[in-house]
Amino acid sequence: MIDINAIMIVLLSVIIICLLFIMYVMYVRIQQLLREVNALTGRMEVTGSELEQLTRSVEEYKRMRT
Secondary structure (H helix, E strand, O other): OOOHHHHHHHHHHHHHHHHHHHHHHHHHHHHHHHHHHHHHHHHHOOOHHHHHHHHHHHHHHHHHHO
8 A cells, every 4th residue: 555655755756846837928928028118218218408498399389388
């Protein structure tokens, strides 16, 4: 007859391997999300000169409307 301790060791080993795989998948997904956040941050940054140009354009638009 198979020893209960051997069965438990095998079962727990399989569980640990499954958890390690899940951790790896989560790590890969986090890396993907971090790359996306960095890409979006680069697009959202507004430099001082861009902000000044936008302000000038808004002022010109206000002047033209009045």
